[in-house]
Amino acid sequence: MSRNPTVELWILYAVGVSFTFVRTYARIVAVGVRELHPDDYLIWVAVLIYSAQCTLGHSYGTAAHGLANNGMSDVQRGVLSRDDPEYAFRVIGSKIQVAGWTTAACLLWTLKLCVTFFYMRLTNGLERYPMRIRVAMALILSTFIVVLMTIYLSCRPFHHYWQIKPDPGNACQAAISKPILWVSFILNVSTDTYLFLIPIPMLRKSSLRSFKKLATTLVPSGGVLIIVCATLKSIHVIVDPINGGQLAAEWGTRETFIAVVTTNLPMIFPLLKTWFTPLFPSSFRSSNNKAYRNPSSGFRTIGGSGGPSSRVRPGPRSVSHITTNMTFDNGSEGKMMNGSDDVKMQNLCSHGATTHAANAILVSKQVSVTTEKCTGRSRDHSLHSL
Known part of the structure; x- marks a missing residue:
């Protein structure tokens, strides 16, 4: 035919x-x-x-x-x-x-x-x-x-x-x-x-x-x-x-x-x-726990919506002590694209640091930041919603 x-x-x-x-x-x-x-x-x-x-x-x-x-x-x-x-x-x-x-x-x-x-x-x-x-x-x-x-x-x-x-x-x-x-x-x-x-x-x-x-x-x-x-x-x-x-x-x-x-x-x-999803729940499980999240605006993915990403992964941790008034440089697309694991700290010195008189009471503030290093994975951005 x-x-x-x-x-x-x-x-x-x-x-x-x-x-x-x-x-x-x-x-x-x-x-x-x-x-x-x-x-x-x-x-x-x-x-x-x-x-x-x-x-x-x-x-x-x-x-x-x-x-x-x-x-x-x-x-x-x-x-x-x-x-x-x-x-x-x-x-x-x-x-x-x-x-x-x-x-x-x-x-x-x-x-x-x-x-x-x-x-x-x-x-x-x-x-x-x-x-x-x-x-x-x-x-x-x-x-x-x-x-x-x-x-x-x-x-x-x-x-x-x-x-x-x-x-x-x-x-x-x-x-x-x-x-x-x-x-x-x-x-x-x-x-x-x-x-x-x-x-x-x-x-x-x-x-x-x-x-x-x-x-x-x-x-x-x-x-x-x-x-x-x-x-x-x-x-x-x-x-x-x-x-x-x-x-x-x-x-x-x-x-x-x-x-x-x-x-x-x-x-x-x-x-x-x-x-x-009801038929294959494991295949369509959300990947939000792996995505970069901007604290100010959240994130969106294909077919998904913004949400918290707070699951803690096991792995070695390092603890460092810094002073107050730090900020995170979360707006850099370049760092997300390059998969950098570094967190940029700014204004590490306290604005209130002055010369103190003798016998004065000195109050200091200390912030402990815990960073996790995930083996085999890099932090990158997640795609915006369609």
Whole structure:
């Protein structure tokens, strides 16, 4: 039995949209409608674009019968009459291919913005990351403009995109256009790679349990799968310019599906935790006892909330005596990221220290600070809430 690409297209679409509904439900349950963030709305813009892309893919198989102005020899082009239904199918298919490249670029780059807004919330308050997020935003916007310009300027005049005869050349055969293929591939992979690298240092030093780390790493891991699909799509076009366009379209469908699902998954994980905690309590136990806590503001983790972290771990302790008026430097993101075990003391000298007269009564204050050294573990910060 032959596989029907249209059936696969709509099955993947249904799954992708279902993930978006569940994601939105999970976010509303977690924070309420008024506390939704830009990516919670932007994901529905992506769904609208995804719907348009799938509609175009369906039309390419039904209205155009999978045909376009590529995959024809000069002889076939010469004998094909304008009155032949195949001629009309190829014209329609060629136009759909141009629209398909446009919607695919809009969808992928919209999802990249969603991921960037997600990282913005994830790294809120960390000094090292705002610049990285701004660079990501600039990279996404600039590369998106370049991709659109390539689609609409690489074939001139523009109507040659659906010209059948004479042969308009590779640049005007949208299904296998090498300018579009290479520009979109390189910029897509480069932006996904940059987004993949943003949270890695933070996750590597985080004390989150494996479950919460998995929730956060799904987005960058999904970027790797997207790169794989984009690579396979490009290989099919290069190796088989005759039939590669159809295979490339199928891999493009899978590419956008993976992008939609992996963008939604991290927001769904807290809901899954609520559902599965009664069944697997040990796997979803809170990791608050291992997280750095700012005394003034508490801390938040993925799918969790602030709370005390007072469990005492066994291990060697050292006792030191200092004078009053000490403060802890808890605001340094750099120290948390570097996993420093040192506690910075400030103003160690008493402000009231003066010269005392003979036979006067001297009252001194002494504070004993006990620090614990945990073998094999470093103190690091915990991630902010989604």
